[in-house]
Amino acid sequence: MADEKKLVEAITSMDVDFAQWYTDVVKKAELMGYSSVKGCMIFKPAGYAIWENIQKELDRRFKETGVENVYMPMFIPESLLEVEKDHVEGFAPEVAWVTYGGLNPLQERLCVRPTSETLFCDFYKDEIQSYRDLPKVYNQWCSVVRWEKETRPFLRSREFLWQEGHTAHATAEQAEERTQQMLNLYADFCEQVLAIPVIKGRKTDKEKFAGAEATYTIEALMHDGKALQSGTSHNFGDGFAKAFGIQYTDKDNKLKYVHQTSWGMTTRLIGAIIMVHGDDSGLVLPPAIAPTQVDIIPIMQKKAGVLDKAFEVKEALKAAGLRVKVDDSDKNPGWKFSEQEMRGIPVRVEMGPRDIEAGKAIIVRRDTREKTEVAIEDLATEIKAILDRMQVEMLERARAHREAHTNVATNYEEFKEVVATKPGFVKAMWCGDQACEDKIKEDTTATSRCMPFEQEHLSDVCVCCGKPAKKMVYWGKAY
Amino acid sequence: MADEKKLVEAITSMDVDFAQWYTDVVKKAELMGYSSVKGCMIFKPAGYAIWENIQKELDRRFKETGVENVYMPMFIPESLLEVEKDHVEGFAPEVAWVTYGGLNPLQERLCVRPTSETLFCDFYKDEIQSYRDLPKVYNQWCSVVRWEKETRPFLRSREFLWQEGHTAHATAEQAEERTQQMLNLYADFCEQVLAIPVIKGRKTDKEKFAGAEATYTIEALMHDGKALQSGTSHNFGDGFAKAFGIQYTDKDNKLKYVHQTSWGMTTRLIGAIIMVHGDDSGLVLPPAIAPTQVDIIPIMQKKAGVLDKAFEVKEALKAAGLRVKVDDSDKNPGWKFSEQEMRGIPVRVEMGPRDIEAGKAIIVRRDTREKTEVAIEDLATEIKAILDRMQVEMLERARAHREAHTNVATNYEEFKEVVATKPGFVKAMWCGDQACEDKIKEDTTATSRCMPFEQEHLSDVCVCCGKPAKKMVYWGKAY
Ligand SMILES: [Zn+2]
Ligand SMILES: [Zn+2]
DSSP states (O other): HHHHEEEEEEEEOTTTOOOHHHHHOOOHHHEEHHHHTTEEEEEEEEHHHHHHHHHHHHEEEEEEOOOOOOOOEEEEEHHHHHHHHHHHHHHHGGGGEEEEEEEEEEEEEEESSSOOHHHHHHHHHHHHOOOGOOOOEHHHHHHHOOSSSBBBBBTBBEEEEEEEEEEEESSSSHHHHHHHHHHHHHHHHHHHSOOOOOEEEEEEGGGOTTTTTTEEEEEEEEETOEEEEEEEEEETHHHHHHHOEEEEEOOTTTTEEEEEEEEETTTTTHHHHHHHHOOOBOOOOOOOTSOOOOEEEEEEESTOOOOOEEEEHHHHHHHHTTOOOOSSSSSOHHHHOOOOOOHTSHHHHHOOHHHHHEEEEEEETTOOOOOOEEEEGHHHHHHHHHHHHHHHHHHHHHHHHHHTTTEOOHHHHHOOOHHHOOOSEEEEESSSSSHHHHHHHHHSSSSEEEESSSSSOOBBBOOOOSOHHHEEEEEOOOO | OHHHHHHHHHOOOOTTTTHHHHHHHHHHTOOOOOOSSSSSEEEHHHHHHHHHHHHHHHHHHHHHHHHHOOOOSSSEEEEHHHHSSHHHHHHHHOOEEEETTTEEEEEEEEEEEOOOEEHHHHHHHOOBGGGGGEEEEEEEEEEOOOOOOBBTTTTTEEEEEEEEEEEEEEEHHHHHHHHHHHHHHHHHHHHHTTTOOOOOEOGGGGSSSOSSSSEEEEEEEETTTEEEEEEEEEEEHHHHHHTTTTTEOOSSSSSEEEEEEEEEETTTTOOOOOHHHTTBOOOOTTTTSOOOEEEEEETTTTSHHHHHHHHHHHHHHHHOOOEHHHHHSOOOOHHHHHHHHHHTTTEEEEEEEHHHHHHEEEEEEEETTOEEEGGGGHHHHHHHHHHHHHHHHHHHHHHHHHHHTEEEEEESHHHHHHHHHHSSSSEEEEOOOOHHHHHHHHSSSSSEEEEESSOOOSSBBBTTTBBBBBBBEEEOOOO
């Protein structure tokens, strides 16, 4: 069985070549495939199922805060994209342009949405008349296109899937509150569901979204010490409202501009899951997001009663609320174990004729490989307990890894030394000048990840120029 | 309150001007909005929520039959679209072309997918090697673009939302089985969930999908007597497999072509719901698909205890599994009733101080306007019973309407007379020649909707040319 061997062949070790390890996992866990369209990827069932679970859980949390889903066109007329100056400058260089509809050239070029602020503004302009029409708290799930030169599965591709929330409020305070509320929602989701700890903070002006007054971000640290921006929430103030003329009549009968926000999370979260939790045997999925949580692998499945028992157990676990499958393929158990590990299924259950006779089964936990012998009637309870522990411990392990890979630098020599030799975040003070950010990027390739909400006073002066410091910043090389 | 009046102003009566009635309902029930992009529409929350429920229910049914979801790129290189001859001829004239990526012209034009057969074929070509890799039963939820000249909310727009299933099988029998299975799934969904009865049948060669060997369809009849194709399922045989070279090694070690199917349903189903069930007060949503099933409208809500009780009832109904909201806006009850009717919420609960004191509330059913006085503690049980009855009776009413608007013609004079004077389906015999279909369309604007699986023998000869008849066909004017 030549086909099967390919999957179990060892993948590149993450310590040898992290980038190659990542590509190997993406491929062998069958998460995605390459398409004929350069820079665009195919989400295979195992990859898309993770996204479906992310969607389901995020969407539920959104709706609890009053979010309503809508769907806007995928095209933006060039003139509409150009209404807000900073925004068009940020996006125009990297959009795809539709110039023909059928056999006829279009009178005006349409870009395939790279993000939909302009469409929402155009819509809100007519939709919002009175304070009674506020707030608008809309979101859409869709794909967007950015004509990137270098692409990487899940992390950067010309088309990706995301959600984009766009809200309009009567006051600046309400807009700021929503911006922070969504950032907190994102952070909780990452930590509780994806078991990925994040730093919450604000982006510097250099790194903020094109057209935003303030961009807040959650930053996660990957296993290789590189940072990944995992979700952003933008407060636009009334900048877009003024550019688009989105005004409402307030209770005092005065015409006022609305205040807007937007916030988004994308399929790059799948990349984060891989790079935070994976190991040299493949993917490790947090139980809360795993499409399959339990893989029952029968041993000597041709012996009478083994498969029947496996499916009986499957039904019992399913009834207990677990996502479970039986691997009854004609591959041998060792191969099935490898496949379950590669796919990151949190728990496997091994059961052969002798186990069944003794009324027992073996549970193996994916992340620690801890083995437990359990009475078959206790399986559901025991597996649930293991999944709960695993979910918590994966977060703790990721947090410990991040702490171990977060360093402090108080002068520029030290800063350069740390960036060069210690993969991870560097905490250092900053004067607030973009010139220092530019110099740091030039000298080290590290960028400012965020000005964390939890500030620390590490020194009085900027790590780069020595002028008085204004903020403590997380720096790092980033995906 | 000028804003509010607009909504309750009477809409055009459906008997006076059905097209205008439709547009009025779409607008006043706030299902969709027009965008700056000609021919593209905006799904507002009330419209998108219906689509979300359609998705949830269809997706659940798909997965029960083994369907796995994936996501393919939205772009198709021109050369890939051209691989299958019939297919490109059918779609090339109506696609949108991307010719620039960022600031640079593309070496090859990309079309925005009008449908994704070619992408799935290109993917399957590499993905399928052995009989062990079959069947592939993949589906995707996405938007597609067809550069239509005339557009109409939900029924025809340049971009619309849909699902497209694409499967590959080892044998012709398995492909045919899947094609029919999905058509039956669609029919059951329409009848059980949307309360829309459908005719199942096969399209003539003239009306079949570009590149298909056979197209099966479900056809529904709208209130105005026009037909709406509501879902299609195509058997491609091995035509695409031969064009794309999708082969597998079978158990007998021989290289064979796969057999493929595709099947889709779109947001035009929302148009069908409107046009089958709506009335002169607006939308009427089948309970199974209604985003909100119960609208609690407090009377004299400023009186102490009224709103508290309304929200208490809301929680009780929610706990009983109902989708419910309280309308506590500052509008008057009469206006709220009109709004609930316009939005098609299946049941409203009216409760004022005296009702509450007496421990009672009034239930009003949207479709029949039947009023029932019910003890508050019985509300959940009673409303569930009403919703169940309403779901069944809406289907029965729609079926009775279709039967009353289905006529038979056995000669051409009669056929023309029926099409001209009796809106609805016409059943008539056909010889199998496209010339007769063309003539009928030319003379009457009616088209062949399908050759129903349930054939009847109405006469021996074609209704058009008088030659021996091969099939009984449903004819009709269609959206
Ligand atoms: Zn400085
Ligand atoms: Zn004929």
